Amino acid sequence: MARFVFQLQSALDWRYRLEEQALAEQAAARNQYQLIEQKLHALEYEMVSAQQLPFPAAGADLLNRAVYLEHLKQKILACRRALREAERRLEEKTQLYLECRRKRQVLEKLKEKQYMQFCYNLQVQEQKRVDDLSGSRYWHKTRAGG
Template sequence: MKRPDKLAPVVRLAREKEKTAALELALAQRDVARERQRGQELSAYLGNYQRDLDRGLKNGIRAADMLTRRAFLERLRRALAGQQERIRASDQRCEERRQAWLRCRRDAEAAEKLWRRRQQDERRAEERREQNRLDDYAGQRGGMMR
């Protein structure tokens, strides 16, 4: 087996690892988008609920209803804080996946570069061998003609 041929499986494996890392990054990006969307929806719901409560307070609301709504509003705020934490964690996972993909990509590119260099070296060596054969043949023919 020629030297470049020995590297082909290494290049193939590096590219597969890069592809897997890219897929994991895409999934992490999707998760970030989903978590951010949930956060936006929760924030909008919280804002709407707060406006409704404010309107109710202006128009007159029973004390028991006000306490119930404020308690619910507080639960919404805690839920939003929890969602923001999930967004931060999701962002961090996404960044970790991005760094992993970049490492895999660099590794794959380095393996491929080495493989191409070895192919070129092998081609040059083959050309030298062929030239030597031609030179030997020409030398043998020259000796026969004398």
């Protein structure tokens, strides 16, 4: 009996590997985004906490506080820029993964259709054999009996 062979199996396997790689890259981008987001929240909390401290009476302490708050503000701005970049990268990796998945699914669908056609052809061949056997038996019966 014939066995089904998908001619594009190597391409399908390659698509699987590309999809897995794209998924891993998406996960890495998501992790990076989450780390930056956590860092931003920590900085914002630190800023709020620093702003709620009572104002120092001395001039040097007041200047140190202002410098510290400005430093936190700059770190928050830099972190927000990094978060936007990480979000852009995550979106890019997500789109890449979705494209890889779509291309793999196209090949999967083609394989499924070819397999269904293969099964249909096998069924047709089997029916022809059965019909041939039935016809030859009938022919032998009528010839022997007639």
